[in-house]
Amino acid sequence: MVDAVVSYVVSKLGDYLIQEAAFLRGVKNEVESLKKDLEWMLCFISDAEDKQFDNSLIHQWISDIREIAYDCEDVLDTFMLQAQDEGTAKRRRGFSTFIKKYYSWIVSKTTGHKKPNLHSIGKEIEALKKRLRETFDRSKMYGLKAIDNKWEGESKALHKLKQLRKTTSFALENRVVGFEDDTSKLLAKLLEDDPRRFVISIWGTGGSGKTTLARKLYHSSQVTSKFQRCAWVSVSQDFNIEDLLRRIIKSFNFTETIEKLSEEELKRFLYKSLQGYSYLVVVDDVWETIAWESLKIAFPENNNGSRVIITTRNKFVAEHSDERTHVHELRLLREDESWELLCEKTSGKANEDEEMRKLGKEMVQKCGGLPLAIVVLGGLLSTKRPEEWRFVRDHIWLNLCSSSTPIQNLLALSFNDLPCQLKLCFLYLGHYPEDNEILTWQLIRLWVAEGFIPQNEEIMEDVAYRYLNELIDRSLIQIDKTRAGRIVTCRVHDLLRDLAIQKAEELNLFHIYNEIKDSARCSSKSSRRRQVIYSGTGAYSQLLDHHNSLLRSLIIFNLGQREILTICTRFKLLRVINLSSILFELIIPEELGKLIHLKYLVLRYSEVKYVPESILNLVSLQTLDIVSGTCPQMPTEICKLQKLRHLIGNFSGQYLRIDNMTNLQTLKYIENKTLTKTNLEKLINLRELGILYHDEEEKEFSFNSIAKLKNLRSLLVHLLDNPFASLQPLSHCQDLMHLSLCGRIEKLPENMQIVLPNLDYLRLEFSYLVEDPMPALEKLPNLTVLHLANSSYCGEKLVCRDNGFLRLQSLYLNLRELEELHIEEGAMPMLTGLSIVKNCKLRIPERLFSVPCLAEWECRRDFFEELL
Template sequence: MVDAVVSYMVERLGDYLIREATFLGGVRSEAVSLKNDLEWMNCFIKDAEEKQVDNPLIRQWVSDIRDIAYDCEDVLDEFMIKVHDGEVTPDVLKAEGEESSKRSQRLLTSFKNSVAKSSRKGKEKVTTYNIGKQIEALKKRLSDVSRRRQEYGLENINVKREGESSAFGRLKQLRKTNSFSFEENVVGYKNETEKLLAKLLEDEPRRYVISIWGTGGLGKTTLAGKLYNNSAIKQKFHRCAWVSVSQDYNTQDLLGRIMKSFNSGNTTEKFETMSQDDMERCLHKSLQGCSYLVVIDDIWHKEAWASLKRAFPNNKNGSRVIITTRIKDVAERSDERTHVHELRFLNQEESWQLFCEKAFWNLNIDEGLEKLGREMVEKCGGLPLAIVVLGGLLSTKKPQEWNLVRDNIWRHLRNDSIQITQLLALSFNDLPYQLKLCFLYLSNFPEDFEIKTERLIRLWVAEGYIPHDEEIMEDVALNYLNELINRSLIQKGQMRFGMVGTCRVHDLLRDLAIQKAKELNLVQFYDELRNSAHSSKVSCRRLAIYSGMKGTLWLQQCNPLLRSLLFFDLYRDRPTVEQFIPTLCTRFRFLRVLEFERFIARSWSLPKDIDKLIHLKYLGLRDTVNIPESLLNLSNLETLHLPEELCGSGAFLPTEIWKLQSLRHLIGARTGPLRIDNMTNLQTLKTVRDDTWTKTNPETLVNLRELDLSVYYEREKKFTFDSIAKLKSIKILTVTLSNDHFFPTLQPLSYCRYLRHLCLTGKMEKLPGEMHVLLPNVESLWLAKSKLVDDPMPILEKMLNLTELILGYGCYSGKKMVCTAKGFPRLESLKLIMAKDLEEWQIEDGALPVLRGLQLSGYSQFKLPERLESVPLLP
């Protein structure tokens, strides 16, 4: 894990060397040397943690390096604060001939004004000499850590001593041992078993792969074992084999175990003496003319099956391969012919049935125990492994002890089962370092919290977890999010515009993230309602306050070097918090992230000292707030998230908001005109009123990707899409008409070639007949209050790339809809809301071929077409 922190710090050092070269001046070479030393040291850390995690000397060694990495960040950030405060002598600006830059000139002027002021206060001047001494001290500490490797015999850190066994190795052996210890009576997955069994037994002669994927502990191995041991399977296939792969596999070893499995453990043939090529030829020859089934359990990399499949002939006699994996990409790309099955979580009744089989075999169920049991089972979130361990644990407890388990459920499960934590930890350990930090950041959020993915992405960017390269950081962060979803570490929530709109973390995985973050001294949280404060270490860098602030005494004791401060629910503590906010801006000056999720009902004011937070990149204010002009001094601010509901007078922003040139996301309802013309870095603008938009030159907003525009009153008559057509990067567009006027022609939108998601709320005389030509790339379409008289389906079904369609309240007032053959070829999600007059919906054969989700609301007398009865209903 520490490799993630050190790698992150190496990247930050690189960023400083590029962005702050002017100020680092004569110590630039020392900073480069420090960066190189950290990179060199990081080469040893990962193996040290994985292979000798139980060695206390190793743990201390990597802990020392972690602390040095944190201190590197502190030295650089503190230096920039002193630069901002004018505590730097002007000679620092003369470095490397860059004094003529515009930025240096502006700062030089402000420094001259502030140096005299700071001198009167007796403040110490800071020069490059001072920071140079601090960097030299850090380099010496790294040198001492390196020396201690030799003193304590850690020079062969990557070589495991005789007799030592890593946690990873023990778990790997545990998986091999338990590969065939399947439950005879498996609860749940009846339909899945029947469906996959039919795929295995069907007449298709070509060999193909069936991939079962899902999170650790979901029952992939159990389901594969249920199929493997089915009597019909034994009758169909001449040869059957099972092999468990895991992360650290050896192809030759796998081939040997498969050959032994095919031979029912007969080791008369000397497989051990064969080369890998000989094994492949021998196995291929032995399977000629046979129908075979092989289960490749627990694959982490698609190369594992690729390295084996040459040994398996395609006899065209119905042979099959079953793969189990936690990773979607591995499941989908294992073979050219693959049937992918994503294993679901157990539903409520299945979970309770499984629990009862484990917990009540020697206890009588009474009303009190059932209530406690159901409460704990719900916390397991449908994860079979957690339910089995919980049931087994409670079966050994007296009824009066159940309350104790309920109050600390995850601690009890960890203590009772070595397998449950280590199985989930495997997924974390397999992550590249960038994804490790992104996953650990999720420990900031409260239990069962529904996280908006856009918010999470912007927080990751603000924290510096996303590398600065040629790609747009938000796109890289979205890829990271999808990777964590595909690796079964994050669960999808609601969808928005055809994308994952919200996500959540299973409680067991959240507990794992908290545990790992605690080891890294990365996150702490405070929850007064539950009387809990996780990690009281003063050196933690991130703090989340879920509820309560008891006189703010606890926060006053926290680390002044905090980088992230998230308030989730302080509604009851308004007077106390209001008093503390001015102190916050002077005490926690290293903050990059500051957010108030739910604060107070009435208007409140940000302090003028907000501009002291010079490192601030993300500011989230979810209640009505008065914003001072000093906000415009936050030159690093990238996200400003205001309340999205327009309450009272709304949020008044300084009219010169354009001075925030680093701003990428300006979000929330607000009143009053704004000048945003030259905000060239702006990617998100929502919600903006037309009185601002009409005074804006859209051609200057070259990076704007999402626009939410509200058009009011008499200006609706003059509104056109001409200005929006000039937004060359626009991907998501929402336009709302507030009155009874009609939308003008959509023709100008044909120039928005990157437009993917369109939401229009307001009247339309009719849909353009050539809508599929005007908007060929639109994937998600939302129409509301359109008051269409003609059936919209004949026009919309021709939009070939449409995957999500929402016909909202008041969209269509007709009584009949028809979807013709081959209509909506790619539509996956369809929502029809409050079309009360609809009486008939005809769907011809071949229409909606890939529809996976359907939502109908507000229909009193309407019969669902038979063709759609099997489509899952969306919430």
């Protein structure tokens, strides 16, 4: 586990030293030698951790090396901070002096020598190398060499297991193994002709599939067509009723502003909004009866068949949730179901020959029918050859049998099997609240900002997305929602989250504060490197009273303090500030510009009216996200932030200089002034572009300048008055996959399959098309999602011909004038989701009756996520 931290710090240390080597002149060889020593240390660490087991000596030795790595990071970051204060020229002249000062500080930390008499930077580097050698020598002094030999065989086998890991398909994620009888019984109960509202309680052990079963019911076409309102909320152990009510209301997709309402006002609002409607609400992961008791007053007894589903691990909670409760104990998987699940998670490998079948069945039997255990085991075994399967059984699996908690050991085993570059990425998931829906684009940008993704010739976000998929393939992350083939949100099972938190605490990776249940378990406040705050003024008081010189990351989920950004300026080494849930006006202080290490600044949903010029001093900034109801006034010379990769906010009504921002990947949403005055051809890495266009001088919006963006993947253009010109220039953007246009379009190109060959998502709104768009759109070879929204088509009939829309999966229609939808026999063969806004004029084809309906709230959420 420590190898992940050492790998991260060594990579950063090596990069810093190599970059500065040009100014070290005669000691370049010494710098490279130090980097090589650190790389050898990493190799030794990785091997030693395999042999660690429960040996306290090895554990202590590895912890010592971890502290050395952290000290190196502190030295480098402090050096860069002071160098920035002294100015670039002075920094270069004084580099050797500074290195001497701080490497001397590192040495003195462990040796006790206050000021070693070192006369050159080469001597200082040698002193650091000496400290590493002394650490290795200490291992021999206390007999760790013998331990090394004792476990040599098993270490090699484990190493072999790690090297054989490959990425596997996750295409079977949507098919649920087992639960057929449970589903049919509960579905009948949900749909039975009983007007009274009642609760269905699903209970079972952790990892048994309660949430999976509830989701299967929730997304059933029979359920979505029966209930007029549907909502899902996760409760978990630490909950706040006011927060739960807000999340339920948002899940119902009521559009009213509710942020300032009190708990009682929220209950009255929800009660009034559900009056007269049949509703289904899922209350997931309930630990105490008080949770539903506190909520149910907000749900009216409409006597129209409304239902509530509760999932819980506690039988008492299941039986005493409501006066009318149907209790369903979720059984574990049968032997045949367990075997089927393992075969799927190993991509059929378990059934390849008799030997693997025997090994697989022996191991899956130990899982006791627990789905999570089987899924994790399958992720561990996936793509392994028979000899690796035997090793897992003979040297690891047998040890789990004697444990009283085999699932925890199995989860830990799967974590230990991760390559070191994936370990920190997995552990980072632990800072999200329990049952939280994790936005993948946010997670990826955080991984990049934290330095967990290597810098090479590849785009770091692409590498991060590949890491995400590998964690999914290993069943350590669950896919939650997808759109057009991309993972939009994901989740982590609470048992895996507990594992991540436990391991993160051992590494001092992050600490969590929650006022409801304070989980900030750390030995020293001053040593915190990443602070996560769920809620509570107590956390704010701690930040206010404490000066933490080492804090690198501050992530706040719910903390109402206007002065929080001023407090942030105390922490000079901050790399990440995420204040995405502060729902009032924030003032960005000038002093924020002194945080030169800051890479990630998100002030989403807060009201920011002015961004000071000092923000241009944030030379390391990669993500600046200020999406809110206001249009923040930005410094014009934003192009000075050369490392900026993602710039997101409502920047209408102002001009931004973005010339030469070659690292920029996301730019949303700019005014047409910025578009017309910028040579977009220079933005060679731009992938996502959002434009708010209104120009009284120009008659129409032209795509000619956008055609210069060769790597563009996502484009959203919102016109206020001007119509669109021809879409033909977009043929130069061959990578374009996501297109959303709001504005008048005279006619779609007939050769859409040539203009946009890779388009997989298309949304049109207020296009006022006169001709049927289907003949042009049905030719798009990769289109999977089509959303024809408000007034995008003015006709009364749509015709989808045979062999049209061959890959379309989701169809959204919100066309008030539409009266007839004709779909020929061979059209839309892959359609799995349909949403048509209620319109008494429209006659829906009979062949669509069997297609699951997408609820209206899902369509709105899909559009909302598009805007983000």
